[in-house]
Amino acid sequence: MLNQEFKVPAKLKTTSFALLGIGIVTLLAGLVFLLMKGDQMAQNRFWAVLLQNSIFFLLISLASVFILSATSLAQAGWIVSFRRIPESIGSIVWVLAIIVGVILMTIVWTNNTHIYSWLDPSYNPKNSLNGLKNFFLSKNFFTFWTILTLSLWGWFGVKLRELSVKQDSEPKGSTKVYWLNFNFSAGFIFVFALTLASTIPWLWIMSIDSHWFSTMFSWYTFASSFVSGMSMIMLWVLYLKRQGYLEIVSTEHVHDIGKFMFAFSIFWTYLWFSQFMLIWYANIPEETVYFQIRMHGPYRIFYWLNIILNFVAPILILMPRPNKRNYFVVTLVAIIILVGHWIDFYQMVMPTTVGENWHIGWFEIGIVCGFIGLILFLVSNKLTKAPLVPQNHPFLKETVIHIS
């Protein structure tokens, strides 16, 4: 029971290749029909969609590294039973990081992209932080900080996985690797706080409209990516259980992930509302411009979908205890949350890049399929590389008898 080797089911393999194929074909078609067209809006759509999807899928995968580090530091036992899933997702962060790096570098260093308004030669922020803001939003700093961040994320993801697999071949009862993992987790939390929880969303997403700023923005992005990341872990856990693996994962563990999805949906709403209410109440034109287009403009539908899918649905469906323990209900809510937060990222990026010419058409859906296929392929492949239950982990007994 304790050393199950995962074999990728043929159906999953076919699905992931098919989705990946759709993604690549869509990307090529996008290159021909959108980027080469010479139409400004079509080019913006091409870059904005790539930017939004690559960042979204990178951040929800990175959430796995975060939950691993956070639970390692808290010495939590419950996660050990399905630890291999966040580890596998975390150890493919470097692939997504390379994709994001290529897209961001192309956008910043190519002359004709009109994504970031601070790249416009006429851009000159008129505020007292002139010098600092010009430094922060410069090509050189952007490149340096992006590459440093992406390499650290990718490296930590691979390292935490490596340490956990190393524990398997350690003598029984040895805690050397466990404490090493503890220290690396602390290191990652430090890096995470300086990057995702503060500077990176400002740099990558908020600076699309460089005149508008909000100090809540990074926290809000973090909450969005974290709750989607937990939903993705939930889907993997339930998929593996359905295939007959992960026998030691019980309803209690599923209940715990369900609690995370429930609690962080509320946390996301709290941050979203904190950002919204201050802007709404102060009513300063340079701030309200952000919500003008989203609340009253062409993005009205996404604004309301955002609240319904990410707050109303999870809070009402997941509130009763039996629902958090029902595999069908949590699967449904996990999908709702993933779709909802994809829409959240969509409405962060699109209004200032493509304006009222937004589409959710072949290109958007194709690129989403490509990223899903890529993640399915890489993660399922990674899961076969080590036993699904961490051997010799000090908390193994604790996780088996865990009661939520």
Next chain:
Amino acid sequence: MSIKKFAVAVYDDEAVLFPAVKKVRGAGYKIHDVFTPFAVHGLDEALGEKESDLHIAGFIYGITGTCTALGFMGWIFTTDWPQNFGGKPNFPLPAFIPITFELTVLFAAVGMVLTFCYLNQIMPGVKKHIFDPRQTDDKFVMVIEVNDQNASETEAFLKATGAEATNIQVAESDWWFGRFDKKEDYEIQQQLA
């Protein structure tokens, strides 16, 4: 108010208590109560307790708080005393959200604490019989209601499940107001009767 006879078993460790609970229930005895120094995970399931309805009560209190806040603020600012704050509408929903949230939490929290106290019969002045002085200190105490016929047999059974001490007590099974010397009252009642 009812005086009953109880078989009391004192255990040293939860690892002994769990199998004992299973054995006792398996043998068909009805457990009156189990006292532990801390919340033992899984004990409710082992005892066959059904899930508490406290959180349903909490949801109702929370909804009451939401409605109170929105209704009261809405009435004040639209009907009773409309005022213009910075050109905002008279019913500015975003501005009401923080207060609505706080009142929801307050109603749910206070209501649930009071309901919890009611369900567990806890209140200043409310007393209950203490079966063992160390029952919530460092010992695990299991109590089974018995009658005159099966008392000694039950006690022997409890002893066999690994209890470090057992005894038979005659005690008040409900709560009462006042002093802790209920046992003496009982003896006086017996003498009078």
